Amino acid sequence: MGFHLSARSLRRLEGVHPRLVALAREAIALSPVDFMVTEGLRTKERQAALVRAGASRTKQSRHLTGHAIDVAAMVDGQVRWDWPLYPRIAAAFKAAAARQGTAIVWGGDWVSLRDGPHFELDRSGFP
Numbered sequence: 001m002g003f004h005l006s007a008r009s010l011r012r013l014e015g016v017h018p019r020l021v022a023l024a025r026e027a028i029a030l031s032p033v034d035f036m037v038t039e040g041l042r043t044k045e046r047q048a049a050l051v052r053a054g055a056s057r058t059k060q061s062r063h064l065t066g067h068a069i070d071v072a073a074m075v076d077g078q079v080r081w082d083w084p085l086y087p088r089i090a091a092a093f094k095a096a097a098a099r100q101g102t103a104i105v106w107g108g109d110w111v112s113l114r115d116g117p118h119f120e121l122d123r124s125g126f127p
Helices: 007-012 018-030 044-053 085-100
Strands: 034-039 068-075 078-080 104-106 118-121
Touching: 007 034, 018 034, 018 068, 018 085, 018 118, 068 085, 085 104
Parallel strands: none
Antiparallel strands: 034 068, 068 078, 068 118, 104 118
C-alpha cells in the first residue's frame, strides 16, 4: 500500500467538492489497489455526449456539480477494468469516509447499471 495521487489525478480533481478530494487522498493511501482519477467535474456538454454515447443515463450527473469522481484501477502501470479490483478500491473509500464522517455512495452498490469506478457524495448530506 502507500499509493499517492499523481499530478494528473490531482488536476482532474480541480473543481471537485473539497470533502470528496479529501476522501480520494485518504483512499489512495489506504487502498491495496493503485488507482487514478479519470474524471471529476464535467461540463453539461461532456455529460450530454456521454448520454448520447450510452456511457451515462442521466443529464443530471453529480459530476456536473463536483460531487462525483470516477477512478480507474492501475496494475503494473496499466489501467485495468477487472471487476474484482473495484470493491477493493471501494473498501478504501468507505474506510476513509467512515474516518472522515463523510457519507458517500459507490456506484458498485447500485442495483441497476452498477458503476464500479464511480464515487459520489451522498445527496442526503451534500444536496
